[in-house]
Amino acid sequence: MSILLSDISKNFGAFTALNHINLEVPEGELVALLGPSGCGKTTLLRIIAGLEHTDKGRVLINGDDKTDQNVSQRGIGFVFQHYALFRHMTVFENVAFGLRVKPKRDRPSNEIITKKVHALLDLVQLDWLHNRYPDQLSGGQRQRIALARALAVEPSVLLLDEPFGALDASVRKDLRQWLRNLHHELNVTSIFVTHDQEEAMEVASQVVVLNHGQIEQQGSPSDIYDHPANAFVSRFIGQTNVFDLDEHDADWLQTAGLLNPTQEGKIAHVRPHDIIIEKSDANHAAPATLKDWQHLGALIRLELVKNGSNGSTAPVFAEMPNDQFKQLELARGDKINLKIRQAHWFH
Amino acid sequence: MSQSSVMPGFRPTIGFTLFYLGLVVLIPLSTLVFKSFELNWDDYVHIITSKRVLSSFRVSFTTALIAASIASVFGFITAWVLVRYSFFGKNIFHALIDLPFALPTAVAGIVLATIFQPSGFLGKLLMDNFGIQIAFKPAGIVVALIFISIPFVVRTVEPVLLEFETTMEEAGSSLGASRLQVFTKIIFPNIFPALLTGFALAFARGVGEYGSVIFIAGNIPYVSEIVPLLIVIKLEQFDIKGATAIALTMLVISFLLLLLINLLQLWVRKRSGQL
Numbered sequence: 173m174s175i176l177l178s179d180i181s182k183n184f185g186a187f188t189a190l191n192h193i194n195l196e197v198p199e200g201e202l203v204a205l206l207g208p209s210g211c212g213k214t215t216l217l218r219i220i221a222g223l224e225h226t227d228k229g230r231v232l233i234n235g236d237d238k239t240d241q242n243v244s245q246r247g248i249g250f251v252f253q254h255y256a257l258f259r260h261m262t263v264f265e266n267v268a269f270g271l272r273v274k275p276k277r278d279r280p281s282n283e284i285i286t287k288k289v290h291a292l293l294d295l296v297q298l299d300w301l302h303n304r305y306p307d308q309l310s311g312g313q314r315q316r317i318a319l320a321r322a323l324a325v326e327p328s329v330l331l332l333d334e335p336f337g338a339l340d341a342s343v344r345k346d347l348r349q350w351l352r353n354l355h356h357e358l359n360v361t362s363i364f365v366t367h368d369q370e371e372a373m374e375v376a377s378q379v380v381v382l383n384h385g386q387i388e389q390q391g392s393p394s395d396i397y398d399h400p401a402n403a404f405v406s407r408f409i410g411q412t413n414v415f416d417l418d419e420h421d422a423d424w425l426q427t428a429g430l431l432n433p434t435q436e437g438k439i440a441h442v443r444p445h446d447i448i449i450e451k452s453d454a455n456h457a458a459p460a461t462l463k464d465w466q467h468l469g470a471l472i473r474l475e476l477v478k479n480g481s482n483g484s485t486a487p488v489f490a491e492m493p494n495d496q497f498k499q500l501e502l503a504r505g506d507k508i509n510l511k512i513r514q515a516h517w518f519h
Numbered sequence: 520m521s522q523s524s525v526m527p528g529f530r531p532t533i534g535f536t537l538f539y540l541g542l543v544v545l546i547p548l549s550t551l552v553f554k555s556f557e558l559n560w561d562d563y564v565h566i567i568t569s570k571r572v573l574s575s576f577r578v579s580f581t582t583a584l585i586a587a588s589i590a591s592v593f594g595f596i597t598a599w600v601l602v603r604y605s606f607f608g609k610n611i612f613h614a615l616i617d618l619p620f621a622l623p624t625a626v627a628g629i630v631l632a633t634i635f636q637p638s639g640f641l642g643k644l645l646m647d648n649f650g651i652q653i654a655f656k657p658a659g660i661v662v663a664l665i666f667i668s669i670p671f672v673v674r675t676v677e678p679v680l681l682e683f684e685t686t687m688e689e690a691g692s693s694l695g696a697s698r699l700q701v702f703t704k705i706i707f708p709n710i711f712p713a714l715l716t717g718f719a720l721a722f723a724r725g726v727g728e729y730g731s732v733i734f735i736a737g738n739i740p741y742v743s744e745i746v747p748l749l750i751v752i753k754l755e756q757f758d759i760k761g762a763t764a765i766a767l768t769m770l771v772i773s774f775l776l777l778l779l780i781n782l783l784q785l786w787v788r789k790r791s792g793q794l
Binding site: 223242243247249250254256259269270318321324 | 686691
């Protein structure tokens with residue numbers, strides 16, 4: 173079901189957590205709310221869920237105004253960062269909980285509950301754990317049980333608060349993929365909160381970037397990466413070299429092949445993979461020196477120092493594929509020619 | 520065990536523990552048991568089955584049981600308020616909870632007797648409006664025991680409530696549970712083992728309580744005479760044998776009851792996956 177947020181504001185004392193948020197999530201999307209900690213993303217998710225009240229604005233789910241409804245009435249599924257499984261119940265009872273607390277006339281019979289719970293546990297591939305207690309499970313297993321529990325009540329929307337935040341890296345990677353597939357299968361409108369841009373790009377079909385309680389940009393992952401709306405988004409999504417014309421970087425940029433389109437802005441953001449590197453023969457005229465390099469797997473990250481620049485002394489980072497780096501046969505201290513393919517300009 | 524433990528000094532600490540247990544608990548209690556060997560079985564049965572002794576056992580255990588139950592309910596509510604809400608004067612409230620720990624129990628008894636006696640402030644109110652008399656009746660004993668045992672419940676439940684993840688409640692609500700269902704199905708089962716401990720402590724304290732009770736109970740034989748008082752009376756009459764017999768019986772019953780409560784607790788914890 174679609175979600176519509178109109179003009180949501182929320183203050184905690186003097187602190188503005190959310191500032192006039194307008195957001196539309198079409199049916200069936202898997203949306204990431206992405207932002208640094210303290211940007212209001214979790215608060216927004218909790219407001220959609222009804223776990224938090226708004227100061228202003230309305231929450232509409234599938235066209236129905238849910239703003240004044242209690243969380244238990246909203247028909248949402250919520251997955252907590254630290255799972256919040258019921259410690260005193262078995263895995264089976266945890267998943268069955270949402271069905272057992274239904275009012276008598278809506279409550280399915282015991283047989284149907286049993287059947288449904290086992291089906292859900294099969295879906296998260298953990299039926300063999302059905303009579304364990306949460307304390308006996310690993311983090312990844314707990315999170316999957318929490319998801320099965322949320323799905324048991326057939327929620328109209330699924331809300332996940334940093335679902336992989338408390339897991340270690342390898343489990344997180346598996347679960348991301350798994351969540352994507354699951355969403356594909358169930359097609360329930362889902363919103364998840366994350367501070368990890370890689371996670372947002374990998375899992376979501378739509379990314380909403382938040383900062384200081386405001387939406388900076390909303391779009392598909394490639395949209396946001398290729399066309400960042402502002403300097404914050406550009407910096408937050410992926411790595412970026414920042415050149416400020418006010419800090420006299422203009423001359424150096426010109427030698428690096430980036431002509432100065434001053435009408436476009438004063439600050440240039442250059443992605444590391446948009447810098448093309450070659451070894452320089454002309455020793456003194458070369459614009460940069462290779463200071464160090466790191467192996468990132470398929471990519472090599474080069475740390476360059478600007479030569480003859482009166483601009484900022486911050487190192488410039490470039491990235492290139494592993495085999496290309498080997499062909500260049502670069503060593504630390506080598507003079508480097510470089511060409512910047514493209515930059516995003518901001519004011 | 521001594522090898523796998525991170526804490527050093529298993530030997531000296533277990534030694535100290537046994538020494539302490541021996542000196543403070545086992546030696547005095549075994550003296551009681553040895554002393555009772557001076558009695559033969561018939562004497563013992565005769566003393567224990569005398570009507571006055573049986574009545575005092577009934578009074579002691581029923582009042583302690585009722586008081587511990589009531590203290591558990593109110594102690595739980597008090598702990599809940601202290602943990603969940605912030606209000607003006609909370610710190611003073613906190614300090615007041617512990618007061619019965621520090622106050623000489625005789626003082627508590629005298630104060631309670633003063634206000635609950637038929638001419639006292641509360642006693643008069645209850646007498647005039649409802650025709651109920653608290654002081655000098657078993658009900659008075661219950662009131663005194665509640666007073667001294669509530670802090671045990673509050674202080675055992677409080678840390679568990681503090682530790683309780685409120686996200687579990689939110690998870691319950693998000694799954695459609697009403698507030699009552701969240702309380703009965705999620706909060707209470709998690710707090711219950713601690714509440715049981717509090718109940719056991721309150722009960723144990725209540726059975727052994729002497730100072731506060733004797734002032735408010737009226738100490739009428741067969742009606743409001745508690746076991747500890749009967750032991751003292753026997754001692755004052757130099758009836759050492761009688762006192763020993765009663766004390767030993769009291770010891771055994773208390774031990775068995777506490778054992779039962781501990782087993783119940785173990786069962787509850789096991790059933791709820793906490794072990």
